[in-house]
Amino acid sequence: MSLSDFLSPISSSSVQNDFYTSHLGAKIEMFHSDFPDLDANTFDIAIIGVQEDRNSMGNSGTALSPEYFREKFYHLNEGNYITRIVDLGNIKAGYTVSDTYIALKLVVTELIKKNILPVIIGGGQDLTYSQFMAYEELEQKVDLMVIDSHFDLDDDSEVVDGTTSQSYLNRILLHEPNYLFNFSNIGYQTYFVNQESLKVMDGLYFDIHRLGDFSNSITLAEPIIRNANMISFDIGAIRSSDARGNANATPNGFYGEEACQICRYAGMNDKLTSIGFYEFNPAYDQNGQTALLLAQMVWYFVDGFYNRKKEHPLLPKSNYITYRASLKDGSHELVFVKSKKSDRWWMQVPYPTGLSKNERHHLVPCRYEDYQLANSGEMPDLWWRTYQKLI
Incomplete structure (x- = not known):
């Protein structure tokens, strides 16, 4: 063809x-x-x-x-x-x-x-x-x-x-x-x-x-x-x-x-x-x-x-900073990743057990405000909706 x-x-x-x-x-x-x-x-x-x-x-x-x-x-x-x-x-x-x-x-x-x-x-x-x-x-x-x-x-x-x-x-x-x-x-x-x-x-x-x-x-x-x-x-x-x-x-x-x-x-x-x-x-x-x-x-x-940053996947890891935040009830630790090159943010959403053999986390783009919300102990709506789609 x-x-x-x-x-x-x-x-x-x-x-x-x-x-x-x-x-x-x-x-x-x-x-x-x-x-x-x-x-x-x-x-x-x-x-x-x-x-x-x-x-x-x-x-x-x-x-x-x-x-x-x-x-x-x-x-x-x-x-x-x-x-x-x-x-x-x-x-x-x-x-x-x-x-x-x-x-x-x-x-x-x-x-x-x-x-x-x-x-x-x-x-x-x-x-x-x-x-x-x-x-x-x-x-x-x-x-x-x-x-x-x-x-x-x-x-x-x-x-x-x-x-x-x-x-x-x-x-x-x-x-x-x-x-x-x-x-x-x-x-x-x-x-x-x-x-x-x-x-x-x-x-x-x-x-x-x-x-x-x-x-x-x-x-x-x-x-x-x-x-x-x-x-x-x-x-x-x-x-x-x-x-x-x-x-x-x-x-x-x-x-x-x-x-x-x-x-x-x-x-x-x-x-x-x-x-x-x-x-x-x-x-x-x-x-x-x-x-x-x-x-x-x-x-x-x-x-x-022609101005792409080539940040997908997020490698090498040395180009990124990892941040962690815990919810008020202690049920989850949320992991965020920030690019040193572009200052853009991603959020790690874990795959439910057994659903992915090759990857442990699904990375979803997010805003700094999502990290701030998680850092205050609240669950970002984006994290919850993404997790539900992974189930």
Whole structure:
């Protein structure tokens, strides 16, 4: 199987060649005629457009987003590093939506195997399901994080072909065998979420965080993002004043600069192996502002990627400081680890006896405030929820 079987080259008309030498368009290898050699260890990141929007509910037109994104992205300047990025062109819509899902799944799987991080430009957010299924092929447990104002848990039982942008998460949660270890959401807005869904998330010990939780500081999102293997970003999570290019855009959401900061945190996450940006619809984009914001978000992701600290796994131990804290009732001793290089924190959560033969602890990113809480004798909620998922 060759990846070129699933990908169509970028048309020369969609990417103008009026680049300065400092522009990304002059630095990135693009699939125009000959398919790039992905086995030469020359690429770190691969951009993939997915021209599929049949199940993007109420937002038809997102299939056009990859070309509008490229127009803006390639006119941005390269950062203070050498980018090793390849643009593999587009996955065209298959005969059925399921055909598109299979193509994206196989492409993401092969890229991860080659240690190349796919950046997916969709298309509807239902493609998150296909992105997730790539990890089943890899037989790898997944920490999934979604930036979205909704939970997308609608019932899709009447959908003939595939799933929808408003129900894909339901399909991920019900998938067997279960490769989902943790789900995190940042930016949900309570009036868009029914109380039953909140109870489901709480019962599964998932990490869900309201938009208002980040109103004082977007830095609170960093440990949550650092825990993800894959990320799905719904452009609809950004307020309409900053990102009009979405038929379902709403007045509230993240600011554009907050979205860029989220993407930089994502890029810096050593665990992250794929990211998808979905639901950008050029038909609603005024003056190309959403396309430019999306381009800047991906730029910040790339900037974060090339500033990774290589702190996963946490070795060598000499680069870290271990802290211990005991609960008031003496039932547990909690162990925290702090990086000397980045000042970032992790918390050790022990595996229940006999559940893991190879590892004694599960490391979960946390904040300094979690250590302070434990040091005062209280159990951090993050520790308890993580332990429950390990049982």
